[in-house]
Amino acid sequence: MLFSKNLTWNPDGQHIYVTGGSTGLGLSLAILLVKSGAHVSIVARNQNKLDDALKELENHRQHSNQKLAAHSFSLDTAEESAAALEVVCEPHNGRAPDAVFACAGSSKPKFFVEMSAEEMQNGMTNGYWVQAWTAMAAAKKMVRDRTKGKIILVSSTLGYMSFVGYASYSPAKHALRGLADTLQSELMLYDIDVHIFFPPTMYTPGYEEETKTKPKITRDIESTDDGVTAEAAAVALFEGVRAGHAHITADMITTLFRASTRGVAPRHNIFLDPLYDMAAYIIAPIWKRSVDKRVREHRAEHREYLVEAGFFS
């Protein structure tokens, strides 16, 4: 289309499944969906957080017959993710949800040469598989049920670009983008829409967790970042899905990367997108050069750090 699509999707009365729905982006999104009149099921690991989240969702209930549910599952494997989906669908006559938002995920930044094989693999599990398995279970179920539903994945600005510290996380977030672009094409076979969200830094419990292992140089580079709240990110995601955007962003920097890292992703606006692309053509290399300079200047300090950490012994 030439211009931005009108907002058409209305989740009122639909059954929406949100993974990672007990905190952060997932919870904020679930609240928005409940406010829109949707039946909402959330899944996460921690039962206490789920209990609190469900109470919070109940506060925003619009109709007495809205079905709100919370279930505890790990979504690390295909089996667990398929089992979670079945349980989530039970109160809805076992039918596939109308939309699945895969918001689960976490990041553990660290220097590549200090990472264990297990940490690298956990990066892929917690950044990619935790969503890919849900997408797989949901796609199979939607196709069987002939549900013309929506599948929404959550990547990151680090799914468009990357820098020091994210060797376990950025590959996973890039992989999600590859999966979303494939499925956006392939699931047209079944009239299933696929969207992917690229949020910037979000001030969530997950963010506080990841700063614990984040290398100093990575924190320094990010110190000028303007993050967004989980609430603002959830609004951007919700509006993006309503607008029918394949790639959704929540801040200007990531929008520039979207336009300049577009592959075959459908564009939003035939006039604005090239302007973003041109802006990125100027801004991205300036940013990259300054980051490269910082990394190089950090060499001596980093070597000392590695020596003290016992890397060479």
Add this chain to the structure above:
Amino acid sequence: MLFSKNLTWNPDGQHIYVTGGSTGLGLSLAILLVKSGAHVSIVARNQNKLDDALKELENHRQHSNQKLAAHSFSLDTAEESAAALEVVCEPHNGRAPDAVFACAGSSKPKFFVEMSAEEMQNGMTNGYWVQAWTAMAAAKKMVRDRTKGKIILVSSTLGYMSFVGYASYSPAKHALRGLADTLQSELMLYDIDVHIFFPPTMYTPGYEEETKTKPKITRDIESTDDGVTAEAAAVALFEGVRAGHAHITADMITTLFRASTRGVAPRHNIFLDPLYDMAAYIIAPIWKRSVDKRVREHRAEHREYLVEAGFFS
């Protein structure tokens, strides 16, 4: 830099490790490196193919003291990949190679809803881990040895974009791009250069293997593709590394995607790259629209296929 870099890297006398070196791109590249006077070690799985490849490499020997070696290893796990690297380095006083070309990998296209969890995971292993583990072992060894080496990964045009059929492969190739972009930044800490190659369809034994499972619609979409030979791809890769390009391509279509899917990858040429980007702005949406149309037109036929395949039973 403003213009293309001069070709500076000279592998003569260096020790270069090539994974997937017994056939296709890996073998063609190994031959080029032997011709350049490098000590070349190749690793692959199949001993017979390795024997043939080593004979072929011997035919191109430039010096009597060139060390040419072939070792059989699976590179699917971190342990195997680290073990392979150690064996490869033994004849070189155990020192890290000057350059590591991770060319190993394979693809098995299939419809997403027909894939098993194991097939999805194999896609990540054969498209991503088979190279990521080697990159990890090589980076650690280079840092310990203070080798200012090079690490080169091999993605695909499908690391920039994707379409129906590649749900297990494209995520892996996108992940490699995320890893390369991270390491291009992070390994500056140690003066290690990181490059990534995005070849289009290559007419190799691996390509013949993947067509066996490739869905009809995927084959149809690719029927107008101009692929390249392994030899031509190897030359492009070699010249790209010599030119110091972070992202390397071997054909015009992928070059357009490189310019329009650039993230923070350093550009090659400040005047040409925006032209490629502009061309992609026009061409990519035209291509995408025609592919979307084909996919939608394939719906009825695909449903019949799924019914016959027993998907709904």
